[in-house]
Amino acid sequence: xxxxxxSGAQRLIDLVKLWLEPGKRAxxxxxxxxxxAYSEVMAEVSKLxxxxxxxxxxxxxxxxxxxxxxxxARGTLQMRWLAAxxxxxxxxxxxxxxxAGAVPQGALIVRDLLGQPQHAxxxxxxxxxxxxxxxxxxxxxLIQASETPADSMFLSQWFDTQWRALPPSQTEKGILLQTLRxxxxxxxxxxxxxxxLLHLFR
Numbered sequence: 001x002x003x004x005x006x007s008g009a010q011r012l013i014d015l016v017k018l019w020l021e022p023g024k025r026a027x028x029x030x031x032x033x034x035x036x037a038y039s040e041v042m043a044e045v046s047k048l049x050x051x052x053x054x055x056x057x058x059x060x061x062x063x064x065x066x067x068x069x070x071x072x073a074r075g076t077l078q079m080r081w082l083a084a085x086x087x088x089x090x091x092x093x094x095x096x097x098x099x100a101g102a103v104p105q106g107a108l109i110v111r112d113l114l115g116q117p118q119h120a121x122x123x124x125x126x127x128x129x130x131x132x133x134x135x136x137x138x139x140x141x142l143i144q145a146s147e148t149p150a151d152s153m154f155l156s157q158w159f160d161t162q163w164r165a166l167p168p169s170q171t172e173k174g175i176l177l178q179t180l181r182x183x184x185x186x187x188x189x190x191x192x193x194x195x196x197l198l199h200l201f202r
Contacts, residue, residue: 001151004121004143011133012125013040015145019110019119020044027159029054029107030127032063033176035082036073037127040134042085049113051094052163056103058175063128064183069135083183090180096173097166106131109156117156120146 006012020026020041026048033055038045045051055062064083066073090096106126110119123143130137146152 001144002147004123004145006125006133006137006141006143007139012121012143013132013134015119015121016041016108016132017044020048022047023049023113024118025050025052025111025113025115027052027054027107027109027111027156027163028127029103029105029159029162030131031056031060031103031106032126032128032131033086034063034066034070034128034131035079035086036066036070036129037132037134038086038089039073039078039082040129040132042089045093046089048093052159053094053096054103054159054162054166055096055098055176057098057100058172060102062176064179066129067135070129073129080184080186083180087177087180087184090173090177094173095168096176097163097168098172099162099166107155107159109152109159111156117149117152120152120155122155122158 004010004012004015021044026045028051030053033053065079105123107122108120109117111117121143124138124141125131125143129135146155
């Protein structure tokens with residue numbers, strides 16, 4: 001295993017873009033699901049054959065609209081479009097399961113079409129812009145990437161154990177899709193103005 005500093009020339013986003021080739025499969029464990037992180041890998045993940053995604057319970061805040069570090073990204077006013085694209089990707093490519101409790105670390109395993117693990121990463125990261133190294137994150141975060149097939153196999157076995165322990169549920173996926181479609185839905189200027197006033201003066 002090698003350490004990934006997630007800054008400079010060792011950003012996780014750069015590794016991920018190299019690994020996510022057309023036709024591959026991916027397993028993802030994350031505490032959040034940022035639309036702005038999705039936008040950075042949208043082209044790559046849309047070409048994957050299948051994704052198994054493990055997220056925190058439905059009651060958790062997934063940080064769909066990012067953090068304070070994503071203020072400039074929110075200023076591009078692409079959230080509705082990104083939400084619609086993300087919903088389409090989830091519906092077509094992703095099998096979703098929810099953890100029973102908090103997700104303390106992130107994991108990503110990339111497999112070939114036969115399901116054999118080829119690359120893996122585990123540590124203090126998430127599917128967010130800071131988690132992928134796009135915006136500044138916590139310098140104390142410890143992230144490890146596989147260097148050998150044995151490393152990838154070890155992490156894939158850990159993921160498979162977690163995945164099998166959780167029951168499949170279309171309801172969980174439906175709730176997330178509903179949230180994304182609500183974000184993607186058009187709103188009248190009057191409604192938006194009223195919400196701005198409510199946010200400013202409540």
